[in-house]
Amino acid sequence: MSRMNKIFGSFEMDPTLTKSARTFDSTQSPKMVTESVSLESVEQIHDYGIQNNIRKLYGKPGIKNAVIGGHPDFDHLVESGEWQKGFVTSLFVDIQGSTRLGVYYSPEMVFYFKNQIIKCAIECVLAFDGHVHRIMGDAVLAFFRGEGNTNNSAIDAINCGAVLVQYIREEVVPKLRERGLAEDVGIRVGIDYGTHEQVLWGMYGYAGVSEVTATSFHVDVAAKLQQSAPRNRVMLGQSVVDLLDLHDEVVEVRRATSAGEKITLPYVSPNYRDADGRPMNYRQYVLSQDKYSALLPYPEDDNYPIKITSTIKREKGIQSDEHYYKCSRSVPLHQGIEFKALFRPITSSNKIEVNFRVENNGKQAGIANDKGNHATLVKAIQRDNGLYFAKRWEGASYLGLHHMFVSVLEDGVLTYPEQKYSVFIG
Known part of the structure; x- marks a missing residue:
């Protein structure tokens, strides 16, 4: 069972639908299998109830209702007919290769497959506090506003995209290959952020034929990014x-x-020109899926030898119930975070220590001495249940994505190697 299976559930292909597909052999022409499939069997697909799993992993309370259309923060514009500025992180997700599916498979199969991916995308958006704005054929447009926090809106959108891609990679593609379905089918995701001044919300159309939506270069460019994203x-x-x-x-x-040569594509294409005729050179980046995905929380984290938890604290030594889940949101600059390690020693040593090693990243850390990186050995304390415990508070000093590495030493010998716990600060 893949780790994404534990979050999303299994991507099961209805056997009757598989029989109804047009089978394809690269050495032969497509041929239609004659068995028919009723839409009734399609409608019995189970929904992917992933919200509980994801929201628990990322420390998000409750469940989000599935509502489509204008963002709830701007619903009042329907009545007023006015416009309003407001930041947003936009996410476009599109199914790649779906047109080719229609060449080789029946409409029932194509509908089945596309609908499963779209439903997964919708629930993933909701799980990360996003709002599904529109479904456009094979694509979903979603808006993230981070409950008023700009950094969190971006973190939620990126986490949503990364988790959805990982699910497609680990669970969907292998299942499709097992059944001989098209191997070049997948998704592409584009994400960008527009500031308060760069995004205008308003109602297009008129009463009865209208939509409240966001107008911004950054909304439009998210669609461009999706179109140029690798599969x-x-x-x-x-x-x-x-x-x-x-x-x-x-x-x-x-x-x-x-033309057989590797080239770099640093800018969004086409390279738009501003009002003065100068190229924008608006940069685009691909998320390093494997590296970023490895930083995110998963159900199997509970099986690691060191259980790491953390709490946001304004200053060292104070009490706080504001728990932080790795990579889940942004810790405010100039506050702090306390890391706690809980483990069972391997030996009966009287000298058990935990090493907390900080690795900072980003421009602000780059101008600090050694990026502010450091390591601190903390003596572990035994609890009544035989487990050992140690904690370390660190100030949130630099914008960026930083890492805390936690390891255990017994009599100076490393017994539990470093575990990485990643934190957004901003």
């Missing part, structure tokens, strides 16, 4: 990368092959 990858715009100060570990330059 089963997330493409990010310059604005969202700058907002979170994402570093080279988790983002990379888009590369492609042209």
